[in-house]
Amino acid sequence: MEIKNTWQKIKDNRHFYYFLVPFLLFFSLFMLFPILFSFYMSLHDWGGLGKAVFIGFGNYLDILTDSTFHTALYNTTFMWLTSTPLILGFALILAVMLNKKEVKFLKYFRVGYFMPFVTSTVVVGVIFTILLDGTFGLVNFFIESIGFEKIRFLTSTAWSKISIVIVLTWRWVGYNTIIMLAGLQNIPEDLYEAAEIDGGSTLQKFFYITVPMMRPIILFTFILSTIGSFQIFTEPYIMTGGGPMQSSLSVVQYLYNAGFQQFRMGYASALSYVLFAIIFVASYFQIKIGSGEEGI
Amino acid sequence: MFTKDKITTIIFYILLITGVIISLFPFFWMISSSFKTLAEISAYPPSLFPDNIMWNNYVDVFDTLPYGRNLFNSFFVAFMYTFFGVFISATGGYALSKYREAPGRRLFFAVILSTMMIPMQVLAIPLYILMAQIGWINSYPALILPFAAQGFGLFMLKQYIDGIPDDLIEAARIDGCGEFRIFFQIILPVIKPAVAALGTIYFMNNYNLFFWPLIVTNKTIMYTVPVAIAQLQGQQFGIPLHHIMAAATMSTAPLIIIFLYFQKYIISGITMGALKG
Numbered sequence: 001m002e003i004k005n006t007w008q009k010i011k012d013n014r015h016f017y018y019f020l021v022p023f024l025l026f027f028s029l030f031m032l033f034p035i036l037f038s039f040y041m042s043l044h045d046w047g048g049l050g051k052a053v054f055i056g057f058g059n060y061l062d063i064l065t066d067s068t069f070h071t072a073l074y075n076t077t078f079m080w081l082t083s084t085p086l087i088l089g090f091a092l093i094l095a096v097m098l099n100k101k102e103v104k105f106l107k108y109f110r111v112g113y114f115m116p117f118v119t120s121t122v123v124v125g126v127i128f129t130i131l132l133d134g135t136f137g138l139v140n141f142f143i144e145s146i147g148f149e150k151i152r153f154l155t156s157t158a159w160s161k162i163s164i165v166i167v168l169t170w171r172w173v174g175y176n177t178i179i180m181l182a183g184l185q186n187i188p189e190d191l192y193e194a195a196e197i198d199g200g201s202t203l204q205k206f207f208y209i210t211v212p213m214m215r216p217i218i219l220f221t222f223i224l225s226t227i228g229s230f231q232i233f234t235e236p237y238i239m240t241g242g243g244p245m246q247s248s249l250s251v252v253q254y255l256y257n258a259g260f261q262q263f264r265m266g267y268a269s270a271l272s273y274v275l276f277a278i279i280f281v282a283s284y285f286q287i288k289i290g291s292g293e294e295g296i
Numbered sequence: 297m298f299t300k301d302k303i304t305t306i307i308f309y310i311l312l313i314t315g316v317i318i319s320l321f322p323f324f325w326m327i328s329s330s331f332k333t334l335a336e337i338s339a340y341p342p343s344l345f346p347d348n349i350m351w352n353n354y355v356d357v358f359d360t361l362p363y364g365r366n367l368f369n370s371f372f373v374a375f376m377y378t379f380f381g382v383f384i385s386a387t388g389g390y391a392l393s394k395y396r397e398a399p400g401r402r403l404f405f406a407v408i409l410s411t412m413m414i415p416m417q418v419l420a421i422p423l424y425i426l427m428a429q430i431g432w433i434n435s436y437p438a439l440i441l442p443f444a445a446q447g448f449g450l451f452m453l454k455q456y457i458d459g460i461p462d463d464l465i466e467a468a469r470i471d472g473c474g475e476f477r478i479f480f481q482i483i484l485p486v487i488k489p490a491v492a493a494l495g496t497i498y499f500m501n502n503y504n505l506f507f508w509p510l511i512v513t514n515k516t517i518m519y520t521v522p523v524a525i526a527q528l529q530g531q532q533f534g535i536p537l538h539h540i541m542a543a544a545t546m547s548t549a550p551l552i553i554i555f556l557y558f559q560k561y562i563i564s565g566i567t568m569g570a571l572k573g
Contacts (some may be wrong), residue, residue: 006399007342009397009398009399010398010399012397013397013398013399014394015391015395015476016395016401017391017393017398017477018310018391018475019387019388019390019391019395019479020388020391020392020404022383022384022387022388023384023385023388023408023445023450024388024404024445025315025445026441026444027383027411027445027447028406029445030419030423030441030442030445031411031414031419031445032407032411033419033422033425033426034419034422034423035411035422037425037426038418038419038421038422040422041422041425042478060522065440070424073393079329080438094312097308097312097497098312100305100308102301102302102305103305103308103309103312109312110317110559110563111556111559112315112316112319112320113315113316113319114537114555114559114562114563115319115320115552115555116322118320118500118551118552118555119323119504119551119552120504120506120521120522120547120548120551121504121522122313122501122504122506122521122523122525122526122529123326123522123525123544123548124322124546125529126525126529126540126541126544127322127323127325127326127541127544128322129529130325130337130340130537130541131322131325133338135338135340136337136338136339136340138325138342141341141342156366157334170318170319170322173315173319174319178563178566178567179566179567181512182567191332210318211406214321219526221482227413227415228414231416231417231508233506234463234506234507237526238526238529241530244413252417252507255417255420255421256507257357258422259420259421259424259512261416264383265421265425266333268421269421269422272417272419272420272421273490275417275418276414276415276418279413279415280413283413
């Protein structure tokens with residue numbers, strides 16, 4: 001009886017399946033299958049050609065002691081932890097200024113700030129390669145003209161990561177400004193009016209109204225930045241090639257090298273899973289910490 | 297005299313305009329460099345404007361690269377990806393939103409949502425092997441199809457369709473309208489703003505995509521623009537910076553025009569996720 005009932009329900013709702021099938025087909029083939037297959041591969045030693053040899057968690061154990069991976073992880077974490085506060089800080093300040101009633105031309109400012117995000121990362125990479133060049137770059141021209149020595153932005157181990165951070169910041173401030181501006185516009189006006197009646201200063205209003213009200217949005221942008229940071233690939237690939245001496249090698253570029261230069265497919269699959277685990281844990285903690293006392 | 301508030305406004309303007317200049321200056325530098333000779337680009341001190349306008353750079357790119365084909369690839373792939381990806385997200389989102397009695401609905405939705413955070417890089421290796429097995433390396437399907445079914449897109453359109461009253465659909469059913477006609481003639485027109493928002497985001501993302509086309513193509517004629525430019529940049533000797541800058545300008549200009557035209561939709565698409573999330 002129960003089975004018959006379910007069957008009847010399926011029949012009555014058959015259009016549900018008709019409508020969902022196209023999405024589901026591609027989703028299963030190109031999302032679910034790779035996720036599972038990737039895990040299977042990560043348990044094997046496989047060069048792409050020939051037979052895969054089952055080695056259990058051997059690849060994962062190798063990752064633990066792989067010093068190049070540690071370097072890549074350190075570099076990526078460094079880029080994440082330096083660029084994110086810069087990006088979100090600048091974005092919040094710009095959004096607050098744009099949200100002031102007396103500031104006009106919002107539409108034009110928004111377009112201007114958004115432009116870096118619209119452009120492809122490869123194009124951004126090639127532009128900054130010449131802007132930051134160690135001998136003829138315009139940035140070095142300014143640095144020299146205010147009396148400092150030229151900086152080898154892209155070819156010194158001390159500066160290569162910082163150069164990537166500069167580019168990331170330039171590219172992502174506008175995008176986050178737009179999100180934060182939308183958040184600010186959602187804060188009820190009467191909160192500020194009440195604070196004004198009580199004699200609150202601009203700074204007090206910022207720290208006691210704006211920041212707490214913006215917390216969900218800041219958390220959202222923080223999580224996006226974290227996920228994005230651990231996917232960094234194009235900027236170092238174009239600008240520094242991960243060098244010099246692996247000083248700007250990112251986790252994804254290491255994964256790319258392992259998979260598509262050395263064809264260690266099993267090892268690269270294990271790296272993919274580690275990368276996913278890192279992103280997952282980082283976002284999970286941010287949600288936990290960010291939602292705090294209310295415990296969403 | 298100026299009031300304190302007026303001074304604040306003026307300071308804000310100065311800072312905001314400085315920000316816009318920093319934001320836009322690299323584009324100016326790209327365009328200016330695209331008209332310089334190779335020697336002038338790498339001259340020190342750098343010149344703000346080119347000495348002679350080198351229109352030739354724009355012609356010569358087409359000799360250095362099959363750049364016409366690369367541009368075509370980028371546009372064709374991005375367009376097909378957008379059309380296809382948005383369409384299956386719309387039908388899927390509609391199914392999950394409006395057939396609430398269907399067995400398995402919750403499970404499907406939960407599985408799709410749980411993959412939303414998985415970055416493309418995690419899938420690249422197994423997908424590459426899959427593409428190689430079915431002989432799709434250097435093919436358009438490989439550039440278009442793998443990332444068409446995005447949890448993010450389905451979720452966004454489902455959210456929007458949730459807002460359409462069921463009565464509208466019931467009324468159409470009573471009038472004898474078929475299920476597919478309801479979707480095409482009632483639902484699709486209503487969700488147009490969300491479709492436009494998602495479509496613009498999909499187009500931009502795909503047009504700018506680098507990681508996947510880099511992996512799945514190795515013939516110059518199948519390269520999309522970002523891969524073609526990266527290949528020039530990656531040369532060991534005599535990197536043709538003037539050609540790179542011309543190619544970069546040509547690939548960026550159409551996207552900026554599309555952005556200016558659709559910016560309302562892009563901004564609504566991006567903020568939608570934040571405010572609801």
